[in-house]
Amino acid sequence: MGRGADVDPANRFGGRAVERDPGEAEPTDVRQATRVHADASRSILTRNTSPDVGFSVSLNPYRGCEHGCVYCYARPTHEYLGLSAGLDFEREIFVKRDAAALLRQALAAPSWVPEPIALSGVTDPYQPLERRERVTRACLEVLADHRQPVSLISKNHLVTRDLDVLSELARHDAVAVTISITTLDDTLRASMEPRTSSPARRLAAIRALSEAGVSVGVNVAPVIPGLTDAEIPAILEAAADAGARFAGTVVLRLPYAVEEVFRSWLETLDPARARRVLARVRELRGGRLNDAEFGSRMRGTGTYADQIRSLYRLAVRRHGLEQRPTLSGEAFRVPGRSVQPRLFDG
DSSP states (O other), X not given: OXXXXXXXXXXXXXXXXXXXXXXXXXXXXXXXXXXXXXXXXXXXXXXXXOTTSSOSEEEOSEESOTTOOTTOTTGGGGGGGTOOTTHHHHHEEEEOTTHHHHHHHHHHSTTOOOOOEEEOSSSOTTSTTHHHHOHHHHHHHHHHHHTOOEEEEESOGGGGGGHHHHHHHXXXXXXXXXXXXXXXXXXXXXXXXXXXXXXXXXXXXXXHHHHTTOXXXXXXXXXXXXXXXXXXXXXXXHHHXXXXXXXXXXXXXXXXXXXXXXXXXXXXXXXXXXXXXXXXXXXXTTTSSOOOOTTTTTTOOSHHHHHHHHHHHHHHHXXXXXXXXXXXXXXXXXXXXXXXXXXXXX
């Protein structure tokens, strides 16, 4: 399988950059090879105060993501490592092999109150490398030992490998899984999200999770105006038929170097369509290609954004996808400890 990005934008912090002569392509074997690095993080839980996301604590087993989605808002995080948000983000992957041990320490701390943890807030915890590294699996086993509530989002069928652990968490109303679906067109998916599972496999994952008693939903994200927005009703219908019980959506964001990666991909895919799509994005973003303002960055503004939201809400109601789960920490425990910390309410 190939890569999503066909460019390596210069690092905005002055990290390394590669400029090739016109027409000079990077060697294929270099583009394809994934290089794995050990991440030496000394803590594993991250807090955020963003009003735009539905969680305040997250756990990310990996930095970088092999999935290679051309629109991924997380690409600029690689620039903090001195790398590129383009190809480097997809092939220079940092693995937090101590994640499970660090998580166990965090959950055992007297100060920990078992509020839900998002797994993960940045890169996909079930990217292809997880099949071998099993870091996400190890973290889920710790979460199950503690009956710690967790929400999980992925676009990879590999999540079904861990149905045993997810089912155990479900017994305590302590897990919700969201499968992200951008398009039902597998040809478009293969170009736009080259190392993800096919739409059919993602729907199969929803069905398997639902049949195992795990609360599962669908995230129609990102909605790409002029390219995938018309698919919203079909995606929601297919997900509901597979067993999804709730839904979410986010409109395309193009922060920092993501704009260059996405634009290059789109213009290569179809120059005529690129003009239409970028015009639609500007219509959603007040004449710009990105809007970083809290409150509007996930939704867009203006008439076209309102039309997308109306289309989404109508389909959600029609297919009964309004059953958002409430995760419980009532069963939380620290194995081996007789006195439990104060539990959060609800």
